[in-house]
Amino acid sequence: MQFKKLSVALAACAAIAAQAQVSDDVVKIGVLNDLSGIYSDLSGQGSVTAARLAIEEMGGKVLGKPVELVFADHQNKPDVAANLARGWFDQGKVDMVTDFPTASTALAVMEIAKQKNRIVMPSSGLATAILGEKCNALTAQWTTNTYALAAGTARALVKEGKKSWYFITADYTFGHSLEKDATEVINADGGKVVGSSRHPFPGGDFSSFLLKAQASGADVIALANAGNDTVNAIKQANEYGITRKQVVAPLLTYISDVHSIGLEKAQGMYLSEAFYWDFDERSRAWSKKFFEKQKRMPTAAQAGVYSATLSYLKAVQAAGTDEAKAVMAQLRKMTIDDAVIRHGKLREDGALVHDMLLLQVKSPSESKVPWDYYKVKTVLKGADVYPAISPACQVAK
Incomplete structure (x- = not known):
């Protein structure tokens, strides 16, 4: 006891x-x-x-x-x-x-x-x-991270034959990182970057940047920005008729962005994401x-x-x-x-x-219920899209 x-x-x-x-x-x-x-x-x-x-x-x-x-x-x-x-x-x-x-x-x-x-x-x-x-x-x-996002979308488009790229990039740390990481993937996969423009953060009028990208003749106009900047750039690209001749590829797109843009204008876009509610x-x-x-x-x-x-x-x-x-x-x-x-x-x-997801935005006719916005093209294994450990990281040595 x-x-x-x-x-x-x-x-x-x-x-x-x-x-x-x-x-x-x-x-x-x-x-x-x-x-x-x-x-x-x-x-x-x-x-x-x-x-x-x-x-x-x-x-x-x-x-x-x-x-x-x-x-x-x-x-x-x-x-x-x-x-x-x-x-x-x-x-x-x-x-x-x-x-x-x-x-x-x-x-x-x-x-x-x-x-x-x-x-x-x-x-x-x-x-x-x-x-x-x-x-x-x-x-x-x-x-x-920016590399994993770029790796999924950029590789998919380069494999489809979209070899030449022009960047419209938010002029701060995130935008620079996204452009740099995407460029590395594009070059490694046999594509090339033919030009880039930096826009103020936050942006508003993207007309001059879009016209330069259009004049470049690039297969892909890559948006290295996020949030309302991405939404506004895509809406303005549609107004100029750019999306009928060149692919506009937002490298970071959230479902809230697609909701704001609307499926009519966003349909067909590829994007990489860490999560989709309907997976x-x-x-x-x-x-x-x-x-x-x-x-x-x-x-x-x-x-x-x-x-x-x-x-x-x-x-x-x-x-x-x-x-x-x-x-x-x-x-x-x-x-x-x-x-x-x-x-x-x-x-x-x-x-x-x-694991990440490679997604494509549905057309209005393909969407059956509210927020039914994506087709899951493939599951991207983390080992395939995440960057190697950087030599600059001291704690990883």
Whole structure:
């Protein structure tokens, strides 16, 4: 009897010790994104909803401690993002931050998080610099990156005989990264880039850039931009009749963009994505829950916030602590397989390598229900589309 009492007491002490490993008696997650500007449609409040769904799935607790969610608008400005994150880490005791449309905001917060021993999990900050010269051991680029996006779409079009390319590129970190990565894939596959134009971020009037691209005679006019910039460029290309003679290829297109453009103008476009709501039963079941709260289907960026938040909380549970290095070590041990990410493994450089989708936009007659926008052309294996580990990443050596 004494032995049983001792065993029970020791078990209770062990449970208390495990709970004591949660800093400040709460696990706090931050969603930092664009709540009011050019990228609010693809991330914004929908990403907050996605994070809440992940927390609810975990029962609102981990290791017996409550999980709290905070969110803020970084206005797509690195200095604003850095100041918000510093306050979150120092006063708010936030343990992990996710989302980050605009890679420059992710890069700014990554540096502060490294100093404060906190985790950053970009869902929509996609520049490969996050995996290269700016990589660190506490960052996981969760949903995808510019190279993987370019590899799927560019290879598909080059294989179809679309060999010459002209870029219209947003003049900031993300746009430069997308053009650079796509160019590497195009050249490797036997295509060539015949010219490029840089447009201000955010853009409005794309007429001069489109006319230069049209005059180049390129088979493909590649859009290395995102959000409303992509939507406006495609709409204006249709107005000029460009899409009847040349292929307009947006290298980052979210389902929210196609919704804004409309199938009449977007039909036939190829794109690569990390997630599509109508891919299979698992993706449909989760997206239904999202739709009930948000009244629209999730973008890949929003779905990525859900997966990042859920995986982070599962890693905290398995590690028995929310200490950043221990949680990252646990994430690297895990195979990520949920309603969003399939067959995912987190590399040393912070890339979550997983299967992607090559999609083609349906015609209006092919679409049978609301948000039925894509045909899945093929599943792209992560090993085939993700970049090799960069020599510039010191933590991966």
